[in-house]
Structure formats: C-alpha cells, structure tokens
Amino acid sequence: MRRLVLSLAALTAAPALAQSGAPAISVDTLKDVTKTLSSDAFEGRAPTTPAEDKTVAYIVERMKAAGLKPGNGGSWFQDVPMVQMTAENITPMTFTGGKAPVSLAYRDDMVVSTYRVTPKVDIRNSDVVFVGYGINAPEKGWNDYAGVNVKGKTVVVLVNDPDWQTPTNQGLFEGKAMTYYGRWTYKYEEAAREGAAAVIIVHDTDPAAYGWGVVRSSWSGAQLELDEKGDHLDQSQAIGWMQLAKAKQVFASAGKDFDQLQTAAKVKGFKAVPLGVKFSVGFTNNIKRQASKNVIGILPGTEKPDETVIYSAHWDHLGHCTPVKGDDICNGALDNASGSAGLIALAEAQAKAGPAKRTMVFLSVTAEESGLLGSKYYAGHPIFPLAKTVGGVNMDGLNVIGPAKDFVVTGYGKSELEDLMKPLVEAQGRVMKPEPNPERGGYFRSDHFSFAKLGVPMFDGGSGEDLVDGGVAKGHAATLDYIENRYHKPQDEYDPNWNWMGAVQDLTLYYQLGRQLADTPAWPNWYKTAEFRAIRDRSRAGAGAGQ
The missing domain is CATH 3.40.630.10 (Zn peptidases)
Known part of the structure; x- marks a missing residue:
C-alpha cells in the first residue's frame, strides 16, 4: 500500500452522497x-x-x-x-574482523531474502563497503559507486534520497519528495547492476516512512517474485535490512562513525567507504512455482x-x-x-x-x-x-x-x-x-x-x-x-x-x-516535464495516434 490513508473508527456510517452526473455509490x-x-x-x-x-x-x-x-x-x-521462496535455516548476519564481532538475529535485528531462484544462499567473509545512498544518477552528476569496485562484496545502503530532510520539494533529488532513487527496490536493482553479492539497507523510521514492524512483517515468511527466464540470477545473492542501532554497532566495530558518514553521504561527490569488516549470512530456500x-x-x-x-x-x-x-x-x-x-x-x-x-x-x-x-x-x-x-x-x-x-x-x-x-x-x-x-x-x-x-x-x-x-x-x-x-x-x-x-x-x-x-x-498525456512523457509519446505514435 503506497498512500497511508486515514484509518480510525469515527462517525457512524452515513448514506451515500448523490452527485450530479453520477449514480450513488453503494x-x-x-x-x-x-x-x-x-x-x-x-x-x-x-x-x-x-x-x-x-x-x-x-x-x-x-x-x-x-x-x-x-x-x-x-x-x-x-x-x-x-515463484514463491521461503527462507529457512537462516543463520545470523555476522560482521567480523573489526574491534568486536557483531551478530544480528533474524527478525529482531535483520531480515534477509533473495530474488534469485536458488536452493541455497551462503555468503562467507564478504568485504563490506558503505555506499551512502547507493545512487547512480548520471543525469544528476551523482554516483555513489564511482571509484569503487563492489563486485562480490556486500554493500550497506541508506534508505531514501540524500536531500530527504529538505523542508521543501526543491533540491537535486526533489527535496523531501522521494524520487525512485530513494526507494528500496531501486537500491537493490542498482547494487545488482554493480555486481554486489549482498545489499543491506539500514532501516531508519523517518526516512523509510514506516517502523521496523512493517519491515519484519513484510519480509518474514514466503516471498514472491515473477517466474521469469533466467531465475533472476543477475540479482545479488542476498538482500535485506538491518536495524539502525545494529548498523551503528557495525560501524563502531569497524572504527567508523556512522552519524558522520551518514552526513557525508548527503553531499555530492561522496566516496564509498570500505569498512574493513567481513559479512556472512546463509539460508536455504523452499521453492514453489505456481x-x-x-x-x-x-x-x-x-x-x-x-x-x-x-x-x-x-x-x-x-x-x-x-x-x-x-x-x-x-x-x-x-x-x-x-x-x-x-x-x-x-x-x-x-x-x-x-x-x-x-x-x-x-x-x-x-x-x-x-x-x-x-x-x-x-x-x-x-x-x-x-x-x-x-x-x-x-x-x-x-x-x-x-x-x-x-x-x-x-x-x-x-x-x-x-x-x-x-x-x-x-x-x-x-x-x-x-x-x-x-x-x-x-x-x-x-x-x-x-x-x-x-x-x-x-x-x-x-x-x-x-x-x-x-x-x-x-x-x-x-x-x-x-x-x-x-x-x-x-x-x-x-x-x-x-x-x-x-x-x-x-x-x-x-x-x-x-x-x-x-x-x-x-487522450490525456503526461506533462512535458514528467519522466514518463517520452515513452507515452512513442507508444501513441506506434499506435498511429495523432498526438
């Protein structure tokens, strides 16, 4: 559900509103x-x-x-x-090689899944890189992956856009209005294009716009994906979320200040930061196609x-x-x-x-x-x-x-x-x-x-x-x-x-x-400034339309 609509018991139900040009809604x-x-x-x-x-x-x-x-x-x-995949036998996420190992328990501290249709995921001692907001937007001159090779590595990513705290809708990423670059789906898509083995988003309630309970409910149990040729093997091996407090522990173990790097990631020209720690997680998949x-x-x-x-x-x-x-x-x-x-x-x-x-x-x-x-x-x-x-x-x-x-x-x-x-x-x-x-x-x-x-x-x-x-x-x-x-x-x-x-x-x-x-x-169209206008114009032209 995208628009968190009003929901509270209120007044007693009233009769349908009749309006000119419309029959009553029942x-x-x-x-x-x-x-x-x-x-x-x-x-x-x-x-x-x-x-x-x-x-x-x-x-x-x-x-x-x-x-x-x-x-x-x-x-x-x-x-x-x-294809329905249910993760089973999930081991804790672990980050080792820092000042002290950090372990994250499934559901309480983290959730994990995969788009890949594969019976087993086993990632061991993968190098961890903090890639800020994980955005590669050439048209904005922004690339959080510039100068770093994350192939086979684990990337830690912030949710939303760099300018999400802007009080207006003005800014490189439309200010407080989230662009698609801010969506968690984009984070996983881009990390896969960069060759990352695993992608872990740091959950923070304000920029995510929902609490950890929503993540836990949505990511626990069976997960669905379209059953397509190739079994999504072009995607990262593991995708997931971790609680903000645990992310701060991981960064501290790596000798890094999470808050400082989070702030740095909001500025154009941010460079990805290898954390010097290793990531491991494993689980099996119960696969059902229907x-x-x-x-x-x-x-x-x-x-x-x-x-x-x-x-x-x-x-x-x-x-x-x-x-x-x-x-x-x-x-x-x-x-x-x-x-x-x-x-x-x-x-x-x-x-x-x-x-x-x-x-x-x-x-x-x-x-x-x-x-x-x-x-x-x-x-x-x-x-x-x-x-x-x-x-x-x-x-x-x-x-x-x-x-x-x-x-x-x-x-x-x-x-x-x-x-x-x-x-x-x-x-x-x-x-x-x-x-x-x-x-x-x-x-x-x-x-x-x-x-x-x-x-x-x-x-x-x-x-x-x-x-x-x-x-x-x-x-x-x-x-x-x-x-x-x-x-x-x-x-x-x-x-x-x-x-x-x-x-x-x-x-x-x-x-x-x-x-x-x-x-x-x-035949209503998108406004000329909308990102979907060009594809609509091509589609209508192909149909022999006059506009």
Whole structure:
C-alpha cells in the first residue's frame, strides 16, 4: 500500500452522497466487500495460498453480480506466473574482523531474502563497503559507486534520497519528495547492476516512512517474485535490512562513525567507504512455482471497444504474519479490502449507468505487497494494448474516517489527468493539493506505477487530512495512528463504526473521471516535464495516434 490513508473508527456510517452526473455509490457494497475480504476466513489473502482461490472466486462473483463481462477472452482471469521462496535455516548476519564481532538475529535485528531462484544462499567473509545512498544518477552528476569496485562484496545502503530532510520539494533529488532513487527496490536493482553479492539497507523510521514492524512483517515468511527466464540470477545473492542501532554497532566495530558518514553521504561527490569488516549470512530456500491470478472484468465499449479505461486495485495482503497478542492474520481491511470494495462499487455504478463509448476495464491485481507483481505482469503482458489504454484510476485504501475538505494527488504535477480531475474536485467544494508527505515515496508504492513506467497515465489520489469534522489535527492523528498501529499488522481489521462518507466522495470523483475518459475522445498525456512523457509519446505514435 503506497498512500497511508486515514484509518480510525469515527462517525457512524452515513448514506451515500448523490452527485450530479453520477449514480450513488453503494455504501452497503463498500461495507460488505471490505468486511468479507478482511475476515479471518480469507486468512489475509496471501497469493498462491488456498486463500487466493477463495478471494478471486468472491471477486468474480461480485463482478458478475455488478454486470461485468469476463475480460480475458471469455475468462475472468489472467494467470501470473510466480515463484514463491521461503527462507529457512537462516543463520545470523555476522560482521567480523573489526574491534568486536557483531551478530544480528533474524527478525529482531535483520531480515534477509533473495530474488534469485536458488536452493541455497551462503555468503562467507564478504568485504563490506558503505555506499551512502547507493545512487547512480548520471543525469544528476551523482554516483555513489564511482571509484569503487563492489563486485562480490556486500554493500550497506541508506534508505531514501540524500536531500530527504529538505523542508521543501526543491533540491537535486526533489527535496523531501522521494524520487525512485530513494526507494528500496531501486537500491537493490542498482547494487545488482554493480555486481554486489549482498545489499543491506539500514532501516531508519523517518526516512523509510514506516517502523521496523512493517519491515519484519513484510519480509518474514514466503516471498514472491515473477517466474521469469533466467531465475533472476543477475540479482545479488542476498538482500535485506538491518536495524539502525545494529548498523551503528557495525560501524563502531569497524572504527567508523556512522552519524558522520551518514552526513557525508548527503553531499555530492561522496566516496564509498570500505569498512574493513567481513559479512556472512546463509539460508536455504523452499521453492514453489505456481501461478497467481489477476481478475479482469469489463464493460465493453459501444463505439471504440478497442480503446480502454482502467480501474485497478490489488486484492492481496500479507496472509499470516508476525503475531500480535496471539493474532497472526494480517487481514488488510484498509489495505486493500477497502480498495477492492471500491472497485466493485464503481463497477456497479458504471454498469447501472450503461456502457460507455470506450471499454471500461476493472482490474483486480495480485501480489502488490510483493512488489507490484500483478500489475507489473499485466503491464508487461497487457490483455488490452497499452498504446490504446487511455488512462485510469488506481485505488489503494479508501477514506473511512469521514469527509475531507481536501483531495490530495500522489505524484502531483505529472499528468493531464489532474486537469480533468480538478474541476470535479472543486464541484464538491474541495481543494486539490499535492500529497503532504511526498517523502514517503507513495508514487512508487502502488500499482499505478507499473503502468506509469510504461507510459499510461493512471490517477492516484484521495482524501487528505483536513477533515470536515476535526480538521487537520484529527486527520493527521488518524494517519499516524494507522501507520504506527495498523499498517501491515494484524490490527488492520474491519470496524463497523467506520464512516464511509469520505470514501463515497472520492469514489464519485473516480466514477466521473472514468466516465469522462470513456465517453470522450480525450487522450490525456503526461506533462512535458514528467519522466514518463517520452515513452507515452512513442507508444501513441506506434499506435498511429495523432498526438
């Protein structure tokens, strides 16, 4: 889940808001679907488990009832080939050769995994190099790997960008707004390109934007990756995280000052620092290859059925996870049973309004929590060509605390979809704003990013923190409560006292934007300054478009 949305029991649920040009969004549907998918009977909806079969069957049942048709040549499903790897027999991470050996215990101090489909990982006495933020960005004149050879070595990396503490969005790496260079996925990708044997990210709650509990839950147990040719053997042997306090111990043992080097890493021209210690870790992998499923329902277009508008939401969550007070099911009520409920509610509303000129696609994707795998696979193997995909809306968590005065856009300033959405937001008496916490990297943390990377504008936005009842103070407190106490934990459970009025407002906007895209000849593009503009232009030119 990318946008840490408001989540706290609040007012009693209110009736659906009717709005000009949009049928009412069913609150009953929102409640029923969220409650069902997040019940213990669905065991946290982990892909490739028996709970998946139950989950996708329920989604198909609701899509049929809403009036959708199967979206993949008569089938409701797109198989997504996956490989599941469960690390077992994990030895502690050890750093030796310094003043004193430092040992890190699995889960408490570190987590470790691999992208490689291999039965065993055994790294012994690998040289350790601190590479700062682990960024190689030629266009910015920044290369943390310059002048150092890390092939076969272990790199220790800081999370986020060098300028993440900047109070504004101005800076080489967009100030406090995280760029893709700040995401942990990028750190591993770049280290692999540099030939590193292992990559360990130092966890720090503020720049990571979530606590250690989130890392532990997400990285414990079975891990999924797309099952692709080559078994990902071009990736590093081991990837993982370690607690900040343990990182400081490692640096102290190496005779280095962690805080001093962390500060130095923020400055252009930083040079990687060999620590003079050796890294070891080992584990075996229980490997299981099987397909998961994306669910696809459509409302066929009447005039241009080959042109499509997409609504997307991920159905998966973490399944069984680290127990809290004896509860080991991460139910994922907000993340993302609520978004799945929104997808069904929109399908009902659009079907009730009748078919549009273009085809509407309702895409329920798998394995978002494992790295956007379902949407990544669809974008790479689209049922409907991306060159003829107009755009759409992604939903990852709905507002369940009540109406908000503001509407925040993730990745604000990137696409012309914002120009279409702004008057709709203003018609609700609300103000459209950039996301208040761009340092959390929300733009790269949900399924719209899989489409954006391949040029398709997908809108991602929702209620902000300025609540009608309680203002920013109450809204921000709710956000923090969710991040600290519920996000990726068993406490993300359905609450019958949630207030769905804010969700209905947002879904009404999604309805209107989707209907506008599907009923007009518009082809919204990225703004000229957006990093995805060039690929969209090439894609549209290849499709014979005039723009």
